[in-house]
Amino acid sequence: MFAMRKIRWGKYIFLMLVAGFVLVPMFATVLGGFKSLGELRTNPFGLPDVWEFEYYAQVFADGSIWLLMKNSLIIAFFSVLLTLIIGTMTAFTFSHIKFAGYKYIYNYFLIGMMFPAAAAILPLFLKIRDLGLLDSLSGVVIPQVAFGLGFSILLFRSFFEQLPSELFDAARVDGCSYIKFYWHVILPLSTPILATVGVFVLVASWNNYLLPLLVLNTEQQYPWTLGIMQYRGEYGIEWNRILAYVTVTITPAIVFFLFAQKYIVEGLTGGAVKG
Amino acid sequence: MASVEFKHIEKIYPGNVHTVKDFNLKINDGEFIVFLGPSGCGKSTTLRMLAGLEDISGGEILINNKVVNDLEPIERDIAMVFQSYALYPHMSVYQNIAFALKLAGLSKSEIEEKVRPVADMLQLTPLLDRKPRALSGGQRQRVAMGRAMVRTPEVFLFDEPLSNLDAKLRNSMRTEIKTLHKKIKKTTIYVTHDQVEAMTLADRIVILRDGKVEQVGTPREIYHSPANKFVAGFIGSPAMNFIPVELAKDEGWHVDIAGQKLNLLGDVDDNQTDTKATLGIRPCDIHITPDLLTNPLVIKGTVENLELLGSTIQLTSRLGDSQITVEAPSSHMVNEDEVTNFYIDESRLHLFSDQTGLSMYKPNAVLE
Ligand SMILES: Nc1ncnc2c1ncn2[C@@H]1O[C@H](COP(=O)(O)OP(=O)(O)OP(=O)(O)O)[C@@H](O)[C@H]1O
Numbered sequence: 001m002f003a004m005r006k007i008r009w010g011k012y013i014f015l016m017l018v019a020g021f022v023l024v025p026m027f028a029t030v031l032g033g034f035k036s037l038g039e040l041r042t043n044p045f046g047l048p049d050v051w052e053f054e055y056y057a058q059v060f061a062d063g064s065i066w067l068l069m070k071n072s073l074i075i076a077f078f079s080v081l082l083t084l085i086i087g088t089m090t091a092f093t094f095s096h097i098k099f100a101g102y103k104y105i106y107n108y109f110l111i112g113m114m115f116p117a118a119a120a121i122l123p124l125f126l127k128i129r130d131l132g133l134l135d136s137l138s139g140v141v142i143p144q145v146a147f148g149l150g151f152s153i154l155l156f157r158s159f160f161e162q163l164p165s166e167l168f169d170a171a172r173v174d175g176c177s178y179i180k181f182y183w184h185v186i187l188p189l190s191t192p193i194l195a196t197v198g199v200f201v202l203v204a205s206w207n208n209y210l211l212p213l214l215v216l217n218t219e220q221q222y223p224w225t226l227g228i229m230q231y232r233g234e235y236g237i238e239w240n241r242i243l244a245y246v247t248v249t250i251t252p253a254i255v256f257f258l259f260a261q262k263y264i265v266e267g268l269t270g271g272a273v274k275g
Numbered sequence: 276m277a278s279v280e281f282k283h284i285e286k287i288y289p290g291n292v293h294t295v296k297d298f299n300l301k302i303n304d305g306e307f308i309v310f311l312g313p314s315g316c317g318k319s320t321t322l323r324m325l326a327g328l329e330d331i332s333g334g335e336i337l338i339n340n341k342v343v344n345d346l347e348p349i350e351r352d353i354a355m356v357f358q359s360y361a362l363y364p365h366m367s368v369y370q371n372i373a374f375a376l377k378l379a380g381l382s383k384s385e386i387e388e389k390v391r392p393v394a395d396m397l398q399l400t401p402l403l404d405r406k407p408r409a410l411s412g413g414q415r416q417r418v419a420m421g422r423a424m425v426r427t428p429e430v431f432l433f434d435e436p437l438s439n440l441d442a443k444l445r446n447s448m449r450t451e452i453k454t455l456h457k458k459i460k461k462t463t464i465y466v467t468h469d470q471v472e473a474m475t476l477a478d479r480i481v482i483l484r485d486g487k488v489e490q491v492g493t494p495r496e497i498y499h500s501p502a503n504k505f506v507a508g509f510i511g512s513p514a515m516n517f518i519p520v521e522l523a524k525d526e527g528w529h530v531d532i533a534g535q536k537l538n539l540l541g542d543v544d545d546n547q548t549d550t551k552a553t554l555g556i557r558p559c560d561i562h563i564t565p566d567l568l569t570n571p572l573v574i575k576g577t578v579e580n581l582e583l584l585g586s587t588i589q590l591t592s593r594l595g596d597s598q599i600t601v602e603a604p605s606s607h608m609v610n611e612d613e614v615t616n617f618y619i620d621e622s623r624l625h626l627f628s629d630q631t632g633l634s635m636y637k638p639n640a641v642l643e
């Protein structure tokens with residue numbers, strides 16, 4: 001009994017430590033935007049003595065952030081959309097249609113997962129240039145989708161294969177073609193896994209720095225990750241402004257995560273209980 | 276109106292698994308056919324080939340005298356009920372039943388017109404808005420049936436539709452299926468490995484083993500005149516007693532069991548050169564009183580084991596070297612270790628060749 005309680009406490013402490021690692025910097029960031037520079041130096045983590053709203057106000061007043069956010073949002077939206085559409089369709093094919101050599105093609109997709117984007121910088125740049133996509137948002141979206149595809153196909157396929165095969169038989173007897181089955185049955189049943197993959201792709205896209213840096217040249221096209229570097233260049237030592245800026249830019253990703261979280265939890269435990 | 280015909284159907288799965296071998300069967304319009312056989316004998320495979328869910332490796336399947344080998348399931352005018360029901364989990368009961376109609380492009384009002392009576396007939400009307408996970412096993416089963424019925428297909432296929440239900444519900448659903456078939460009179464093929472279901476539902480039973488047809492016949496034929504030793508042993512519970520015997524002839528054919536002569540009063544297949552055979556006697560054809568029997572063979576034996584099953588008792592004893600099971604009404608008084616007389620009904624004997632396993636004897640009084 002005593003040992004059990006000890007283990008439980010051990011667990012709590014461990015979880016609190018982990019949560020602390022994530023939450024402390026995050027709160028420090030959010031609160032930092034409300035502090036004066038002097039206070040930030042003496043009291044980096046605590047609540048501000050004096051709440052200063054001007055730094056946040058300035059971030060919003062400087063119109064550039066809206067454009068940056070809009071670009072980030074467009075890139076993220078299309079990355080998520082394309083990854084979900086292409087990923088589910090490909091995974092559906094692999095889980096339901098056995099054609100000659102499908103194993104090789106499947107593994108070919110999965111190899112993409114082991115490939116860090118950073119290692120492919122040069123060939124990627126050349127390819128994007130050859131395709132004439134330099135300095136366009138699609139030049140960022142398409143490689144992001146390509147890199148995310150391996151992992152999403154893996155997740156989608158294992159999810160689809162858990163669906164009972166008699167479901168497909170029943171649907172065929174009812175008159176479903178592959179496409180109709182995909183549309184009427186597979187997709188509605190896949191919301192948990194769609195949300196899971198969607199969040200992963202969105203967060204990765206939202207925080208991507210390297211690829212936009214590589215592809216985009218004009219400021220009109222910059223997402224916030226590039227924008228913040230410029231901002232930092234302007235206000236190099238004014239950390240309170242930068243913290244306020246960071247807070248504003250990561251908010252959409254967090255909001256989306258909270259929204260999708262309920263489905264994700266369902267997705268990770270969904271197959272565990274026979275329903 | 277739909278007849279179904281299997282002509283020399285073969286199924287070979289990848290990896291050279293020969294699952295169905297030369298399957299031939301003609302099913303008449305409106306008939307209720309049951310495929311019965313042990314697990315893995317190819318019942319589902321045969322059914323799925325008819326449904327169009329599985330490729331046919333050889334032979335032809337005809338529905339209404341039209342070859343359907345290359346048709347999609349939807350073009351074959353069949354409906355199927357699956358063992359796991361395979362309801363769409365994200366759709367309500369109504370949507371589940373209506374799905375096929377929706378795919379067929381019917382209008383909302385047409386769909387409603389067709390779904391309502393089916394739901395009424397299956398007592399699903401109060402449940403139409405529920406999702407499958409909020410239904411009991413029996414209700415899910417009925418939704419699966421509703422989904423099949425709403426399309427008014429020519430042929431109904433059932434793959435072990437009751438095997439997920441508890442015993443009581445299974446009995447009532449069985450009756451329901453029987454009633455439904457009487458009402459709508461559609462050709463039905465029903466797969467099961469439960470012989471009670473087969474005996475009660477079928478117009479004709481098809482007994483399968485290892486992908487081959489062992490016998491096709493009415494429940495009575497199958498029970499009273501099994502074509503071979505496998506069918507004899509498979510049908511009937513408790514299983515038929517098998518006793519190795521030597522076949523001999525003086526005035527007539529007879530066999531010797533436990534030192535006594537048992538006359539074979541019916542027709543023995545004279546073409547058999549083999550004298551080694553297996554005698555088959557059902558447990559209910561060995562009696563412990565001579566009532567109602569004319570001229571039975573009397574054999575003394577010790578009751579080795581006795582079980583009271585309710586209305587009947589089941590006891591084991593010995594006949595020569597073989598153990599036998601006897602079933603008798605529980606009103607009879609016998610005790611374990613008691614020596615008693617067993618009366619064997621000579622008109623209810625079965626005899627199987629040891630070489631071929633085929634039946635080689637027809638008793639005079641065949642009950643058809
Ligand atoms: N896709 C497949 N690939 C290879 N072999 C298969 C496949 N499907 C079924 N089989 C084999 O074919 C045989 C018959 O299977 P089938 O499902 O028709 O049996 P069944 O008579 O319906 O048995 P049960 O009563 O257990 O449902 C089995 O031995 C099975 O292992």
Ligand SMILES: [Mg+2]
Nearest residue numbers: 318319320434
């Ligand atoms: Mg089966």
